[in-house]
Amino acid sequence: DGGITQSPKYLFRKEGQNVTLSCEQNLNHDAMYWYRQDPGQGLRLIYYSQIVNDFQKGDIAEGYSVSREKKESFPLTVTSAQKNPTAFYLCASSMLQGNSPLHFGNGTRLTVT
């Protein structure tokens, strides 16, 4: 079955450590997105990529970095510069067409102590 795989489901890190969240899709989608979800805040866009080797900052990119070396993969690194990294992180993908729905992975819950 085609879909988006995020791993791990839960991640625990000490403050000051960088951590990388994995996102892989086998839907042959051009665009991939990373969102952060906090209670009561809705989804906020961190980074997005519409083509391999290119990506753009979203609304809350500070303290995060991404890469898009392959069409299928869009890993997110949460750096030590991110002031409040504990959150639920969601990866999504879509085709670059007006009638293309957005597909989501099951998310990674990151806890930093």
Added chain:
Amino acid sequence: KQEVTQIPAALSVPEGENLVLNCSFTDSAIYNLQWFRQDPGKGLTSLLLIQSSQREQTSGRLNASLDKSSGRSTLYIAASQPGDSATYLCAVPTSGGSYIPTFGRGTSLIVHP
């Protein structure tokens, strides 16, 4: 910048009621509008996608309508069931003809037996 508002923020109803969830957006130059369901601790599941040229879409007990000129969409849930309990989110592309989705904060629905 596109802003998306969902009303009500929370809803608790007895089983069997027909429900209307509302989504409003500020920039009507959109390609589509998508409704999602999110269960606790999970990713988002696409329910319905309405193209900008369409007025409504139906899937089972769900019906979504779109009025671009007024910047509104409604999600109608017929004969609600306890299994419908979840958070419902709408998403529209950001301003300027972009494909980048912007989300509302969601409506948290509880259907009690």
